[in-house]
Amino acid sequence: MNFSETEIWTFVLVIISFGIYIYIGYMNRVRDTRGFYVAGQGVPAIANGAATAADWMSAASFISMAGLISTMGYDGAVYLMGWTGGYVLLAMLLAPYLRKFGKYTVPDFIGDRYYSKTARTVAAIAAIFVSFTYVAGQMRGVGIVFSRFVGIPIEWGVIIGMAIVAFFSVIGGMKGITWTQVAQYGVLILAYLIPSIAIAMILTGIPIPQMAFTFSDITQRLGTLQMDLGFKEYVQPFQGRSQLDILFITIALMVGTAGLPHVIVRFYTVPTVRSARYSAGWALLFIALLYTTAPAIAVFARYNLLTTLSGAEIQPDGSFTINPVPADELRAEHPWITKWETPGLLRLGEDLNGDGGVTVAPGNAFADKAKGDQVVPGEKGNEKGNEVYIDADIIVLSTPEVANLPPMIIGLVAAGGLAAALSTASGLLLVISSSISHDIYYRLINPKADEKRRLLVGRVMILIAVIIAGIFGIFPPAFVGEVVAFAFGLAAASFFPAIILGIFDKRSNNYGAIAGILIGLIFTITYIVLERFGGVDFKTMLGPVYVSSLGIGTVGSILNFAVMFIVSRSTAAPPQEIQDLVESVRIPRGAGEASAAH
Amino acid sequence: MDPEKAKAYWNKNITVISVFLGIWALVSYVFGILLVEPLSSFNIGSLPVGFWFAQQGSIYVFVVLIFVYAKVMDGVDKEFDVQE
Numbered sequence: 001m002n003f004s005e006t007e008i009w010t011f012v013l014v015i016i017s018f019g020i021y022i023y024i025g026y027m028n029r030v031r032d033t034r035g036f037y038v039a040g041q042g043v044p045a046i047a048n049g050a051a052t053a054a055d056w057m058s059a060a061s062f063i064s065m066a067g068l069i070s071t072m073g074y075d076g077a078v079y080l081m082g083w084t085g086g087y088v089l090l091a092m093l094l095a096p097y098l099r100k101f102g103k104y105t106v107p108d109f110i111g112d113r114y115y116s117k118t119a120r121t122v123a124a125i126a127a128i129f130v131s132f133t134y135v136a137g138q139m140r141g142v143g144i145v146f147s148r149f150v151g152i153p154i155e156w157g158v159i160i161g162m163a164i165v166a167f168f169s170v171i172g173g174m175k176g177i178t179w180t181q182v183a184q185y186g187v188l189i190l191a192y193l194i195p196s197i198a199i200a201m202i203l204t205g206i207p208i209p210q211m212a213f214t215f216s217d218i219t220q221r222l223g224t225l226q227m228d229l230g231f232k233e234y235v236q237p238f239q240g241r242s243q244l245d246i247l248f249i250t251i252a253l254m255v256g257t258a259g260l261p262h263v264i265v266r267f268y269t270v271p272t273v274r275s276a277r278y279s280a281g282w283a284l285l286f287i288a289l290l291y292t293t294a295p296a297i298a299v300f301a302r303y304n305l306l307t308t309l310s311g312a313e314i315q316p317d318g319s320f321t322i323n324p325v326p327a328d329e330l331r332a333e334h335p336w337i338t339k340w341e342t343p344g345l346l347r348l349g350e351d352l353n354g355d356g357g358v359t360v361a362p363g364n365a366f367a368d369k370a371k372g373d374q375v376v377p378g379e380k381g382n383e384k385g386n387e388v389y390i391d392a393d394i395i396v397l398s399t400p401e402v403a404n405l406p407p408m409i410i411g412l413v414a415a416g417g418l419a420a421a422l423s424t425a426s427g428l429l430l431v432i433s434s435s436i437s438h439d440i441y442y443r444l445i446n447p448k449a450d451e452k453r454r455l456l457v458g459r460v461m462i463l464i465a466v467i468i469a470g471i472f473g474i475f476p477p478a479f480v481g482e483v484v485a486f487a488f489g490l491a492a493a494s495f496f497p498a499i500i501l502g503i504f505d506k507r508s509n510n511y512g513a514i515a516g517i518l519i520g521l522i523f524t525i526t527y528i529v530l531e532r533f534g535g536v537d538f539k540t541m542l543g544p545v546y547v548s549s550l551g552i553g554t555v556g557s558i559l560n561f562a563v564m565f566i567v568s569r570s571t572a573a574p575p576q577e578i579q580d581l582v583e584s585v586r587i588p589r590g591a592g593e594a595s596a597a598h
Numbered sequence: 599m600d601p602e603k604a605k606a607y608w609n610k611n612i613t614v615i616s617v618f619l620g621i622w623a624l625v626s627y628v629f630g631i632l633l634v635e636p637l638s639s640f641n642i643g644s645l646p647v648g649f650w651f652a653q654q655g656s657i658y659v660f661v662v663l664i665f666v667y668a669k670v671m672d673g674v675d676k677e678f679d680v681q682e
Contacts, residue, residue: 091668092619215644235638237634237652277664277668278668281665292654292658586607586608590682591682592682
């Protein structure tokens with residue numbers, strides 16, 4: 001077998017980074033449940049911020065988000081605002097009070113606050129479902145990164161990922177996961193920023209991507225080029241979705257972020273209420289480094305791809321001349337085209353409209369993007385004769401080659417993609433393990449279990465969760481593709497209202513919480529299943545008030561709030577000790593002692 | 599802790615949160631989505647104002663809001679003597 005320089009660098013960097021994660025996991029092995037579930041509650045605010053950022057940013061954020069934004073234009077803002085705005089809610093409405101509460105899981109808070117085994121069980125099952133949906137996609141992501149950069153089958157990539165995650169999470173629990181995530185954040189942010197800075201410099205002469213995006217004329221140039229090629233103006237809002245839908249999706253993603261158990265639980269690991277607040281700030285700062293770079297990369301890479309593939313050249317007056325270049329000439333001039341054609345991420349079709357070269361236009365060029373190599377004019381709106389297929393993932397993956405960066409950087413991008421997938425997977429697996437071993441086994445089935453036994457059950461559960469997640473990664477079930485709609489919709493419609501009212505409304509009681517969570521969940525699941533799998537056309541049915549399944553969590557959340565408020569007020573007030581618990585979580589002092597006591 | 603003082607502390611916290619979440623909603627929902635079209639006649643650098651808030655500005659404001667909130671609450675915690 002012959003390996004290219006790029007493949008050798010990829011092997012070397014991936015092996016070094018995996019070695020670091022295993023070493024960190026081993027050094028942070030734990031011997032008690034407090035270490036296993038909440039890292040001993042001794043993680044400094046800034047380290048927890050980096051761990052949260054790695055926990056949060058998944059393979060999809062790293063590989064796919066910039067590409068999605070580049071095809072959505074303005075509408076891509078739903079992800080940018082939606083996946084950052086939730087941290088403001090976390091910092092002000094959830095994290096400080098949950099840290100004062102000081103126990104191990106989200107179902108712990110729901111179960112104690114609503115003095116109800118039913119509420120605890122519903123919360124634990126919802127946490128397990130949301131986390132499994134999410135983690136299956138991450139394990140698949142590990143396999144995909146391996147197959148794209150190293151050329152091994154996806155299945156083997158998933159198995160390697162499982163082995164690494166199993167090692168540091170079984171022996172290190174939350175403590176091992178936390179410090180591994182800190183290292184993984186470092187790898188993923190370097191891997192994202194270096195190619196971004198390079199391509200910003202090449203295209204605009206300004207090295208800071210955010211500045212290049214805002215102050216150079218590249219976005220205007222892209223807008224002109226898009227219109228010349230028959231696309232819509234890039235910055236024009238509401239092209240793919242209505243204003244109402246954009247608003248509801250943004251709210252659902254923000255509220256869902258603040259309600260996701262694997263994010264919330266990170267704030268249990270810091271020592272004080274004060275550090276929980278700052279930690280949310282650090283987390284968002286670290287996330288913002290990538291999230292404000294992504295829309296810039298989206299514009300740079302799209303501009304570069306469109307000009308290269310369409311043969312467009314900018315004139316001194318800012319207009320474009322378009323001289324289509326034959327596909328073989330493009331392939332000869334830009335070796336990365338063939339490289340990304342092999343896995344099917346890019347595809348140049350035959351010259352169907354007979355203009356002598358490749359035509360880039362809106363619409364699908366291929367009936368089946370994965371297999372077909374026939375250009376199909378008129379297929380799905382392809383009236384303008386589009387002859388290329390560009391996969392969203394190529395925007396990030398091809399940037400280092402397009403910017404002529406050395407093979408080492410391409411290896412670093414592979415390590416970064418793996419870091420993003422592994423860090424998110426490990427955080428989710430811990431939530432699954434703690435929901436089963438702590439919330440269900442210890443709190444509901446066997447409250448007499450001693451410390452040693454609980455720790456053992458925790459370790460075994462995380463191992464089982466890794467194996468199940470890996471199987472889902474190798475044989476992805478249909479719902480994995482709908483991760484975003486399900487995970488965020490369900491978190492927004494179930495956990496968020498129950499936690500917020502649990503802190504801010506003393507009058508909320510067990511009946512209200514159970515009714516609210518159930519109605520919120522049933523409504524949201526039904527809508528998503530009917531639209532995505534049941535073929536129900538809500539868009540035609542609802543007309544101007546249509547909200548897509550991505551945004552329906554907002555409605556589910558409002559329903560949950562309303563039901564919980566009304567039912568709580570028409571039934572008995574919670575007992576005095578619960579009202580005292582609410583009083584106590586509102587006061588910062590005592591978070592350290594409260595957690596030392598149990 | 600004295601219930602009156604606890605109540606006063608909590609009310610102060612809610613006032614602070616209301617102001618900050620007001621700014622949070624203004625930059626994202628109002629500038630970034632609801633007013634994006636009217637605001638597009640003005641530019642920040644070479645980007646329309648609404649587009650800039652939707653893809654850049656709101657995220658910067660979010661980061662600043664959290665740190666300022668944490669800082670303000672440090673003062674409030676001390677004022678009511680509930681800090682750790």
